[in-house]
Amino acid sequence: xxxxxxxxxxxxxxxxxxxxxxxxxxxxxxxxxxxxxxxxxxxxxxxxxxxxxxxxxxxxxxxxxxxxxxxxxxxxxxxxxxxxxxxxxxxxxxxxxxxxxxxxxxxxxxxxxx
Numbered sequence: 001x002x003x004x005x006x007x008x009x010x011x012x013x014x015x016x017x018x019x020x021x022x023x024x025x026x027x028x029x030x031x032x033x034x035x036x037x038x039x040x041x042x043x044x045x046x047x048x049x050x051x052x053x054x055x056x057x058x059x060x061x062x063x064x065x066x067x068x069x070x071x072x073x074x075x076x077x078x079x080x081x082x083x084x085x086x087x088x089x090x091x092x093x094x095x096x097x098x099x100x101x102x103x104x105x106x107x108x109x110x111x112x113x114x
Contacts, residue, residue, distance in 0.1 A: 030066070035059065036110050037107050044057075055070060081093045088103065
């Protein structure tokens with residue numbers, strides 16, 4: 001009887017260990033972030049890098065994509081989206097609050113999607 005209980009417990013532990021999502025310490029992601037100029041670039045990259053776990057943040061003005069390398073054991077992609085939105089820039093997942101967007105410099109006010 002003890003043998004069967006031990007086998008059952010070990011099989012359950014093995015199953016739960018495999019079911020956990022693997023987190024990558026150097027995960028690469030690309031997200032769309034709206035902006036216009038060099039000031040936007042600095043603001044977007046600074047916002048992304050403010051999230052603990054983001055190692056690299058590089059925004060490209062010509063196609064509005066932010067490339068990031070992050071430690072998924074320390075942060076989530078949703079936290080990066082939120083930090084960028086809090087800085088006034090819409091991402092493909094999170095829209096910045098209107099009052100934050102309105103406080104951007106006039107050259108940084110990009111055309112917002114509905």
